[in-house]
Amino acid sequence: MSRVFPVVLIILTVVLVAFATISPGHLTSATSPDQAVRSLLERVKGRDFKQAFSYISAASNIDEGAFYRDVNGSEGSLRTYSSLQDVDTKVLKESDTEGTVRADLVWSSAVGAIYETRDLHVVKEDSGWKVLWPQEKQANLPPQVIPVNYLRWDIVHRGADEDWGAQNVEPPRVRIISMNAIERDGNVIILGEIENEDTVPGFVAVNATLLGKDGGDLGQESSFDKMSHTLLPKEVSPFRIDFPKMKLASVKSVRMQPNAMLVPASADPVIAVQHQRMETDARGHHVLKGELLNESGQTVNIPHVLATYYDTAGRVVWVSDAYSDRALLPQVPVPFAVDVRDDLAENVHNYRVTVNNYTLDRDR
Amino acid sequence: MSKLGYILLALATCLFASYVAHAGELNIPNQLSSGQGFSIPTSGTGTATFYLIGPAGVIKRAVHLGDAVNVAGEETRAAGRYVAVLRSGDSNDTKVFFVTPGKPAALNFLARPSRVPTAKPDAISGVAFVFDGYKNLMIESVPVNFSLAVEKSAPASRTVPAKDGIAWIQMASGRSQGAAQFVASLPATDVSVRRVVQQVAGDACNLHMKAQAMAKTIVVETDPIRDCSGNAVPDGTIVTFTETDSRGLSTVDARVKRGIARAELPLSENATISVAAGVVLGNEVHIRWASPGNGGAGAARANLKFKDGIATDGGRANAEGSATGGRE
Numbered sequence: 001m002s003r004v005f006p007v008v009l010i011i012l013t014v015v016l017v018a019f020a021t022i023s024p025g026h027l028t029s030a031t032s033p034d035q036a037v038r039s040l041l042e043r044v045k046g047r048d049f050k051q052a053f054s055y056i057s058a059a060s061n062i063d064e065g066a067f068y069r070d071v072n073g074s075e076g077s078l079r080t081y082s083s084l085q086d087v088d089t090k091v092l093k094e095s096d097t098e099g100t101v102r103a104d105l106v107w108s109s110a111v112g113a114i115y116e117t118r119d120l121h122v123v124k125e126d127s128g129w130k131v132l133w134p135q136e137k138q139a140n141l142p143p144q145v146i147p148v149n150y151l152r153w154d155i156v157h158r159g160a161d162e163d164w165g166a167q168n169v170e171p172p173r174v175r176i177i178s179m180n181a182i183e184r185d186g187n188v189i190i191l192g193e194i195e196n197e198d199t200v201p202g203f204v205a206v207n208a209t210l211l212g213k214d215g216g217d218l219g220q221e222s223s224f225d226k227m228s229h230t231l232l233p234k235e236v237s238p239f240r241i242d243f244p245k246m247k248l249a250s251v252k253s254v255r256m257q258p259n260a261m262l263v264p265a266s267a268d269p270v271i272a273v274q275h276q277r278m279e280t281d282a283r284g285h286h287v288l289k290g291e292l293l294n295e296s297g298q299t300v301n302i303p304h305v306l307a308t309y310y311d312t313a314g315r316v317v318w319v320s321d322a323y324s325d326r327a328l329l330p331q332v333p334v335p336f337a338v339d340v341r342d343d344l345a346e347n348v349h350n351y352r353v354t355v356n357n358y359t360l361d362r363d364r
Numbered sequence: 365m366s367k368l369g370y371i372l373l374a375l376a377t378c379l380f381a382s383y384v385a386h387a388g389e390l391n392i393p394n395q396l397s398s399g400q401g402f403s404i405p406t407s408g409t410g411t412a413t414f415y416l417i418g419p420a421g422v423i424k425r426a427v428h429l430g431d432a433v434n435v436a437g438e439e440t441r442a443a444g445r446y447v448a449v450l451r452s453g454d455s456n457d458t459k460v461f462f463v464t465p466g467k468p469a470a471l472n473f474l475a476r477p478s479r480v481p482t483a484k485p486d487a488i489s490g491v492a493f494v495f496d497g498y499k500n501l502m503i504e505s506v507p508v509n510f511s512l513a514v515e516k517s518a519p520a521s522r523t524v525p526a527k528d529g530i531a532w533i534q535m536a537s538g539r540s541q542g543a544a545q546f547v548a549s550l551p552a553t554d555v556s557v558r559r560v561v562q563q564v565a566g567d568a569c570n571l572h573m574k575a576q577a578m579a580k581t582i583v584v585e586t587d588p589i590r591d592c593s594g595n596a597v598p599d600g601t602i603v604t605f606t607e608t609d610s611r612g613l614s615t616v617d618a619r620v621k622r623g624i625a626r627a628e629l630p631l632s633e634n635a636t637i638s639v640a641a642g643v644v645l646g647n648e649v650h651i652r653w654a655s656p657g658n659g660g661a662g663a664a665r666a667n668l669k670f671k672d673g674i675a676t677d678g679g680r681a682n683a684e685g686s687a688t689g690g691r692e
Contacts, residue, residue: 276612
């Protein structure tokens, strides 16, 4: 009896370990287009990319590595700092052999939620419904040396042993060249543009204080990611400052305070914004679309697109932004889309898109 | 007789009081120059304590009565009101005197700003503080000379009297860019302080570009960009090229490099291209590429030809069109 008990324990342990090791290897085959898409995306959400790939149809002509790069990001892009948080699907079309499913995806990322809509085609195969995953063809730049000799500004500040009259290098002169206050959705929003008028780069922020009828402060806010903070000489950036839960009628005046600091900066990279056009997306909403082209030789990991919209009088009527979750490889165009408020779209006469860039290992 | 005696007694009392009062004041001039030492004679025997209370500190020293008390020049560096006290037993001998600044010997000079656009009136300010050799602010009026000079141009110079030790001036920036030497000096001395005010080019003037078609792009390039005084705008300045065609809007924020800005825009058969630097707009060029044969874009690229160019700044449109007429 004393020998039987340990043997039973060992056998039981081996059985339990084996049971735990053997995962549900065989996937339940999808019985509908919606289930196929859901199963795939749920596995992406669980970061089980291998099993997610098993829901991809071989007709997609995409390898597992390319699928992984698509859903998990590459080149230090924003997608590499994101994870799929929420999935909502809707069958648009379905027949016995194929279907189309719209997937509304919410990614949680380092810069907040990113919303994406994909219309996925699904086909019925012997092993069940499989998703035709669209492969994004990205042009590969042939190996080459791209000479870059753009300017860089460095700063030498005054020394500690200078007499008190010795001047320091001064911050750049910046000027708010336009400003507009509007009320939207119960918020007061200050919009405008600021220019670095100087010949040196600067780190710029805009603060705004709302003053009430009695002259007292109603609130103070500053621009955050609705502007380009590093401005090169003569560069113009939009800014947007939101005051939540405020009424424009209670505001007597706005006190604006642009602040600038002299900072080291580089004139590289140059990012062209091509083929900007206003369109309506699959959901019927207005979007500003275009392509970003990194004209330098260094990868831009996280591009941040800022769009400024003007009315017929040239007044700034809205500022919106979007992060692209794809890195900008040199000389390779990458599409972008910025949501435009549908109620403003008709008033938009012109627009301007600028790009902030965040690059890892800049000094490499 | 008794009346005369009272009068003589009163007179003697007054004389004694006068002697006593005179004996209680130290023999120090009422006004001294900073850094000027002096000596105080004392009488009697024994020891006493000498105090010198000034604006920058207090000195306490034991002295022998009968010997002179020597105060070194270093001990009267700071200008202002001084009180000297000689305390012996219960009696105090005191004297209040003033130390005034010496000869002007130093300047502190504030120059603002460190960078200024060219040809701006009253854009540069200088404030000079005049001190003596011991850093006392000069009270009396002293002339201060200001001069502003950029290399290869005549300096602008002006003399301003300092009031209460401060002289200030506003000057226009010069028409040439460069490091302007802003100097404040004291005439008839070798005292001068130099600051550097960087005069930089102002906004671009007559911004003008030309376009040229390449195999896959339109290359746009400005003429050398200068301000209205003819100074080249600094490298790194942003110049925005905007192309509008049927496919939408394309923009490039190019950087001025070696005096010109250059960018590549998407190839288009019919587009309008404009250029701007900050709030300054340049010319606008409308381009249409004739495509002989079937007119297809592919065929056109092999045989591009600049057909027309309309520049809004006038007079250069036709010249621009023929000068930059693509490549064949």
